[in-house]
Amino acid sequence: MKLPSGTATTTLAPASPWALVPPLGNLDAYISAVNRLPLLTYEEEQTYARQLRDHNDVDAAGRLVMSHLRLVVSIARQYLGYGLPHGDLIQEGNVGLMKAVKRFDPDQGVRLVSYAMHWIKAEIHEYILKNWRMVKVATTKAQRKLFFNLRSMKQGFKADAAAADADTHRDSLSDHEIDSVAAQLNVKREEVIEMETRMAGGDVLLDPASSDDGEQAFGPIAYLADASHEPTAMIESRQRDELATDGIATALASLDERSRCIVEERWLKVNDDGSGGMTLHDLAAVYGVSAERIRQIEVAAMKKMKTALAEYA
Secondary structure, X not given: OOOOOOOOOOOOOOOOHHHHOOOOOOHHHHHHHHHOXXXXXXXXXXXXXXXXXXXOOHXXXXXXXXXXXXXXXXXXXXXHHHOOOHHHHHHHHHHHHHHHHHHOOHHHOOOHHHHXXXXXXXXHHHHHHHHOXXXXXXXXXXXXXHHHXXXXXXXXXXXXXXXXXXXXXXXXXXXXXXXXXXXXXXXXXXXXXXXXXXXXXXXXXXXXXXXXXXXXXXXOHHHHOOHHHOHHHHHHHHHHHHHHHXXXXXXXXXXXXXXXXXXXXXXXXXXXXXXXXXXXXXXXXXXXXXXXXXXXXXXXXXXXXXXXHHHXX
């Protein structure tokens, strides 16, 4: 291939850039292989970038990607402190690198390495935010800024405290440190406190599975569930209300006057002092019969009311 005039003659990469990294079995072998890949000169980078832009040359894109894989490894290593697999971070960074190569304009006067760093970090950032916790901890721009700066700033505060021979075992930020973070990142003080709380908390399963010994584990589902608005519970509650009002009235209407009065005086009236209604002996005195007779009338009335309620329901 003839290079543009005024440029140095270089030896181009093999016909298939993807053959530069053989099939690998582990991450260490991959990192070792990509670190041995040759870097492109400025002239080579410009040539391949123009071939990709003007002719959609896939091989040229491959050579640009392969020569910058070591950059992805280096950037991904900076995010190991978030507890996510190094291989996954590299994989997401490679996606960002390919996006950068696709959008790279060689006429802008910058090297691909400078342009690609933004895309690689952006892809890794998105992966961390989606996978660091079960629930995404940062959604707004201010929250994302806080998430990726708060950890390092807290470490800086601890280092300053250690240098001053002060307490370094404190996990939470002091009021002065919160104000300092808010000022440096141009966010509200409340946002710093909220993000620190989110990052300090762990994941809690809403409905944890049973333990090994067969006992049901206790989780938030036990006290967060609102059964009062569950459809079946609402229907049952409405039915109970109807039985307690219209149902009882219908059942009482099925009784004769004496039986209805006995039931009402025994169970449906409350004295001013909060005590129950009349006793069997009180009613016996009113109707001039024995207390046992009042009890029998009450039992018969209750059975008749039960039948009436069943028919009403």
